[in-house]
Amino acid sequence: MNETQALDALGALAQETRLRIVRLLVTAGPDGMAAGTIGEAMGATSSRLSFHLTHLEAAGLVRSRRKGRSIRYSAVYDALSGLIAFLMRDCCQGHPKVCTPAVAALSIPACLPSEPVE
Template identity: 70%
Template sequence: MKEESALAAFAALSQETRLRIVRLLIQAGPKGMAAGDIGAAIGATTSRLSFHLAHLEHAGLIQSRREGRFIIYTALYPAFSSLIAFLMQDCCQGHPEICAPAVTAMACACDPTSADKA
């Protein structure tokens, strides 16, 4: 990830409502959430929500798709992986023990192979 993209992502995430939206969409998983459900969950009006969703989409953190009369938003997981990699690329400077707590905190609590077994 280039610094310019990282700055855009951090600027988008630096606002409370947008951070809540992103966390909600990450929890929703790849199926995403309808715009109305996002608004209800965070208590945002339609116009306010549209502004924040557009900002996050412009920053490359979420994407939208139409399903019938609904617009579904999903988190772009590769963008978040790239953002984390950008932050961690110079972390340990030859001392992996420095980064160990951060790497442990990033460990996914789910088994990514379990979806294939269902």
């Protein structure tokens, strides 16, 4: 991720509804959620929801796909990981303990593989 992409992503996330949508889609997993379900969870009208989803999609943080008669949205995990990596790239500057809290926060049990990775 380069600086321009990071600025686009951070700008998209710097709004309460969009941040909540991304967090919801992250927890939904790779299959994502139907637009209507997201709207219900956010308490947003379809036009407002569409505005926010379009903004997030333009920033590369979510993607949409048609499934039957509905549109499903899912988080783009590579883009979110890239943003975190961009922010943390120069973190330690020779002082590893500076990054320890951030690394520990990323070691959430739900995010760890349940089976050994080979």
